[in-house]
Amino acid sequence: MNALFRSIVFAFMISIFTLSTPMLVAAQPNLSVVVNGNPINSDVQPVIRNDRVLVPIRAVSESLGGTVNWYSETKTAVVTKGSTVIQMTVDSKEIVGTFGRKEIDVPAKLMNDRVFLPVRAVAELFGCTVNFDDATRQVQISMPDNPGTPAPSPVNPPDSPSRGTTSSPEGLTPRLSRVYKSGAGIFSLDITGAANVTYKAFELSNPHRLVVDLSNVATDISKGNLPVTGGPVNGVRLGIRDDGGIRIVYDLAESDTGTRIKYTISQTATGISVDFDRKALRIIIDPGHGGKDTGAIGNAGVQEKDVVLSVSLKLASALKAMGIETILIRSDDTFVELEDRAELSHDKAPDLFLSIHVNSADSPEAHGTETWYRYDEYADLASVFEKDLAVGLGRTDRGIKKGNLWVLKPEEVPSILVELAFVSNGEEEALLKSQDFQNKAVSGIVKGIRDYFKLR
Ligand SMILES: [Zn+2]
Structure with missing residues (x-):
């Protein structure tokens, strides 16, 4: 992840409507960003592209006390701060996280190998407020004393006519939304806020099956047999464990002579996938x-x-x-x-x-x-x-x-x-x-x- 961090500059992106021409930009003072009144130091200066202020997210997220993970495979950024996780995919107007789902007006963008996230959505969901001071050309981020909760009297950022949904207590748990076959031998679990989910996978014999126990996740899917089969998987079952976690059981085809159904499991920002394959013992x-x-x-x-x-x-x-x-x-x-x-x-x-x-x-x-x-x-x-x-x-x-x-x-x-x-x-x-x-x-x-x- 460190190499990725070095190679990709994360930036906050906010809209401003006060600038219309490059001449006007040149005539105005330099852009700056402050968090709770403290200037952000960064190698990358805030810039303007298409009437938007772009701010390096790494410096800002560190100033906010959060962390950012980037998943290049899915072009997804996961920002974590305290118990709040938000997940944004490049060019997608849907933002998901521990709060649930939300539409945003400005999607995350990938430009010149840099990922820019809309600061308003991020900051609001973490209980911060964002203001753009036209006179000083300063992006002002206010972080409440109690992180993770919305500020009591938020000032709307310039690109937002109204405040969006903020985190609610019942929205803090990641949610399993879909269990399905996503490819040849590949079975996927779509999980909102998957970065916060831990899992344990193990095989059982007689009959051969793979058990995936998920912790810190909820679901609306009813327990029991799921209509998911194909390839080496004869059936998929969902159960709720005593500790509240979710158990997914994959019933596997019996082994052929000298072979066995083997699996590779991977966790991404959007869920967990299991790739089954028949291999020699x-x-x-x-x-x-x-x-x-x-x-x-x-x-x-x-x-x-x-x-x-x-x-x-x-x-x-x-x-x-x-x-x-x-x-x-x-x-x-x-x-x-x-x-x-x-x-x-x-x-x-x-x-x-x-x-x-x-x-x-x-x-x-x-x-x-x-x-x-x-x-x-x-x-x-x-x-x-x-x-x-x-x-x-x-x-x-x-x-x-x-x-x-x-x-x-x-x-x-x-x-x-x-x-x-x-x-x-x-x-x-x-x-x-x-x-x-x-x-x-x-x-x-x-x-x-x-x-x-x-x-x-
Ligand atoms: Zn011996």
Whole structure:
């Protein structure tokens, strides 16, 4: 945003009707701007174009204690001051914000790569008044002591015969006005004052859906199913959460073999858009240990690092055959730091990070299969894999366990760690070495992937 700020000069624009010719302009004193009597300092001097006084908005908005954001994609400026937000789009006479909607007589203009906003509308909505002193050619902006509320006795600026609507208490909340499909795979939410809305998006499985929770927003749209579908979206639902926020749920088409509906979400000045696309699943397989780190060693000499590498290579082949993008943390007997494994997981942002290990205990009696997770949101993921793996291997289901395992650290990545069986148990050590058992492990994990991602 800083670069944009440098490259674009914002300016207030007000109409004056007292000047008609350049000669007259030259004969008069220089234009100046004062806020509460204090002159505004700016690199850009006020200028006159088409009988209008143009004032740099950055200096003025800073003097008013507000901030300006510019969204070049939509050519929209959002001015925020306290709890009041107004949003103006270049060449649009409609101004929207926390106050609602309003028609303005002078739209925002883009001239010579500079954006000019009408000062009267902006200042009034922030409770200021604007006056043009003809004699001194001074733009006088008066800001009330209590920002955000209208001045008690406003003086109409010269371009306004009457005062417009000002902010009202019920107008302070951004409003969701429209939920619709705006393009191929693109689903949009039009929100007045969207800059003040925060959202949280997350996916749920069985069935696959995307949830977008909006905070600090109201709507007149009735809750329930909305008549919006298309492409990968089977349906859209709107709900009101207990905390008053709005929940939008996108019901997504089931995944094809090796693919999954993925999404990119973006927030602009005018709303929030979700771009859905069918993409290959990306799975990171993390064979535990390696190199100097042997992992657990059984009485018969079976080493954990060898078993998990063998299973991981078989699994990678199976997943690639399914069209899944597969990344192996190691594909040979190499030592890899735990931090580097977690970092790769974070960087690659896979749909699943799967760490494969073999268990060990002091007691030779201990046996069976375990699945570990780190964050509560992945407990269900762990349950799916634990069940499929224990059944596939035909071993005791020891259940899911929660722990602060380093490789599962990136919270945004669905991550689990499976302990296939106990190398410290004589029977299971022999099984772990066998190709048949390793193939069963691969089948169990593949079933977990199919079940979790709802692959056909
Ligand atoms: Zn291990």
